[in-house]
Amino acid sequence: MLTIGLTHYLIVSAVLFCAGVFTMATKRNAIGILIGVELVLNSANVNLVAFDRYRAGLMDGQIAALFVIVLAAAEAALAVAICMNFYKNLVTVDVDQGDVLRG
């Protein structure tokens, strides 16, 4: 238990992932869903960096993590903008209200 290995990190990552998915599945607030997505993305990042640290060591994992962070930031910006629009159109952020494909 004292020697921290790859498995430790992967377990943490798995827990984060499940928590993120649970958040996505249960929160009706659009921002809440976004927070869930962030958790999921972070769990993936932990995986990447951990594998890079323990297995590959070629920093490719870190670079992939960097790209994920960039994409996550972009996604967050866009998603918040979408939330605003959603709110502007429906006067709520309850995603269950937005189930019609109509502009």
Added chain:
Amino acid sequence: MSLQVGILWLCVTALPALAHEEAASGVGTGVVYAVPGGWFEAVMFYVFAGTAVLSAIGVCVSRSVVRMATWLFFALGAISVLYFLLAATFIAAIQLIVYVGGVLILLIFGVMLTSQSPWVRFTPSRLNLAVAGLICVGLLVCLSSILLEADFGAPLSTTPGVTVEAIGRRMLTHYLVPFEIAGVLLMIVMVGAAHLARQEKQ
């Protein structure tokens, strides 16, 4: 309150980074980190992995979006410490800057701009909660069972020094095309976000 906690906690996160710097200082520029280990790292890991996991669960169970965001703040910070422990100092720094500094603030802005009344909550149905919980726990069990049994082989004896310079070089040589694409993507996102958030003129 949460701000003070956050500051205190950020101070703590600096410690493992210092630990690594110490390890690296003897080696010189071609940084080769010592094999991580020892009780210090284990303690740090358990503390911050625990923080991350608990915060994530906190995110799951909170009803209020503001609370969720606060928990996420802790989770992201703890994850950044995990990066430090993984010798990925640059990623850790980026994690702090981009996530804790940028994304989270963005989310909080979103919360503030879209809340109808101070603490509006949309409660999910019990069935929903039950199904989601079942599925997530099931998934966790499956994953854990695989992970615990899996043999990942021996860990690397040393970690090549991953400096910011090395990352930069690799990013701009080997990963140049993805890098450019990411740049284009960011620009498109910027335009798109501006377009979406724009006030429609009458």
Added chain:
Amino acid sequence: MEPVLAKLLAASLITPFLTFWILVLWGPKIGKPRAGWVGLIGGMGVPLALSAVVFVTWFFTSPEQRAELTAAAQHSQVLWAQLGRFDVTFGVKLDSLTVAMHFMVCFIAFWIFFFSIGYMSGHADCVHHQSKYWRFFAYLALFAFSMLGLVISPSLLFLFIFWELVGLCSYLLIGFYFETDYAPPAAMKAFITNRVGDFGFIIGLGIVFTFLGTLDLEGAAAAFKTQLATSTGLFAPQVTVPIFGWTFSGMTLATLMGVGLFCGAMGKSAQFPLHVWLPDAMAGPTPVSALIHAATMVAAGVYLVARVFRLLTPDAQMFIAVIGCITLTFMALIAIVQTDIKKCLAYSTLSQLGYMIFGMGVGAWTAALFHLITHAFFKAMLFLGSGQVIEGCHHVQDMRRMGGLRTKMPVTCWTFFVGVLAIAGFGIPGVHLGHWKFGLGGFFSKDEILAVAYDRAYNWGRFGAPSEGHAEAGANGEARPANKEKHADGGTRSAESAAGGRGVRLAAFSSGSSEEVQHSAAGTPAQKAAGSEKDAHGAEGGEHHASEKDGVASGIQALPKWMFWFAILTAYVTPFYMFRAWWLTFMGHPRDHHVHEHAHESKMMTTPLVVLAVGTLVSSYFLFRPMLSHAAEAAADAPLVVAVDGEAHEPAAALLSLDHTPERDPHKKLVGLVGFAFLIGFAVSWAIYRNGLDVASRIKAIPPFNLLHTLLERKYYFDELYDFLWVRGCRAVAAVCAFIDTWVIDLVYNLLSGVTERIAAFSGRVLDAQGVDGFVNGISETANDLAEVLRKPQTGGIRKYVLWSVGLATAAIAALIVVMRVNGG
């Protein structure tokens, strides 16, 4: 000091350019009077200051230092681009011609800008409630930039670029009053006519580039000389033009090149077949007419010819002379009948430009440019005077309604008269105090052109006209001197020149006809052999060089005598119509009291008039003539044609001098021929117009004169001819095309379309409606049915999607684990 002068010239381009953009971008904000001052200071004030520094420095620089500076400027060109083996370089041409032209342009332009501030402020220039005032000065600044750039361009490429830019400015400024119905067509006419000329220019440039391999003026001239000496390139016995595959023999292509380059000058300087645009260009504001269409831009054509003088062949030069001669004579005649004060000046400008071109054509390089500069001063002044009159009379331009304005605008009247004297060639011939002669502007410059023309027409025999034997003996049809012979008698000749001077020597030379025959029999090999001897006889280098020019001159035909007499005729006509214009405007009794009562003049506008009047006086003397004379040494050192210095008895090595034998001295002949032409012109004009237009209208009614008058008034029907040839011609071609279009092409199309229609009907009703549509509809119906089924799970609830996907993934993983457990044990 070395690079400073060239840099100052280059720097003079900066502020006009910036001023242009400032006025374009913030013109309306700068406001009505201030935009003019911005234009004056930025557009011309700074360049004038720089130019004055350069001019004064250059004036006091010794010829040796000047040569060094010229070479330094030539070598410090910047490589701008490399296109294959062709280097595009940019730099500054720094020689006496550039310095003189630059200063002249800056000085005149500055005062015209100054005048414009007064002139334009009185104009109702609002279109759609927006003032165009700032726009005028923006265009002027752009013009200043382009014109100065044109003057300092060291290569034909940049000369061409700036050439087109000044053309653009001209177009913009002619069409400045675009809200009227006469300005836009005039602007278009100017632009299109210039394009016709530029077409020839581009052909010329193409030949220069293809065969001389560079567009740099010095490089091209050097290549020209080398190719001529070695009979290669342009001067190979058979020249084939790449791409087109045409072959030319001997010097034809070189002549074409010269003529092509001259075509550009024909357009810009409005020479005979392309002269039609300049009178119409008077639609622009009067300062523009003064600056662009009298003093500077139209003279660019002459400047171009001066620059490419070294690339001319005798035939091309003769072509130039003929065109110039025709222009100078016939345009002067038209000016007689003009009643619009600006049109009258425009035709006078055409005629004077003809003089300059004619001067270039006869080889009076220095004199033509000297005339360019003196003409710029007095013609700018005349135009500004007319601008003052037009402004003062509230836009009346018709001289028939003026008269008696001298009481109302005395300054304008007398400065105008100075201009009239200058253009008429006022002076007292034969009287001089040492070198100081008494006269004004044209008296010196026109006289010199005429003197050279006389020399070319009557005294040219001293070099021996080319005979048939020449053309065959010389490799390329041009004659070369027998240098060996020259060396043989070199000793005697130097003794002669020491004893009796040059005139005696030349007289002896021209009388020795047997010598000429010997000269003409010589061929290229002899020349080459002599070339090596040249160094050995370095001591008498200058003398030798001059004799080389004598040899070149012997290969050039004498000028046809009629051309000289045409120019003489014009020397009488010019004083006549200019005096007429002045008298009708300012003297006599007012013919329209309404106009006369309201006439006034303003300080802002009379100041430039006075300054330019002083400039006219000064420019006639010591400033420009020596400088141009110095410029001629390098710029007129042509291998095939010669430049003649009409003044100096011992000119620079590259130039010939006139025949100064007492009984043949052209200047002495001219005293009798035209010395008092201005008096006669004035007198006749005064006799006719003394009491207004009555006598003139009576003369107009007499049979031979009425036809002549109509002919002149209709400008020899050139507009009608061009209308018939080009406009109607185009329309006729268009009509034929339309006929073919209607009856041939449309027929085919209709046929095709009918067939297509049938096929379409078949395919549409049968194939499409039943076959294809059935198939497509079948697919779409299937898709529709499928969608009905598939849309059921698409609830739109995000959370359900998440649950479904994660749930299924979990199930799959779980199943996988179970399977592996079972299998793997």
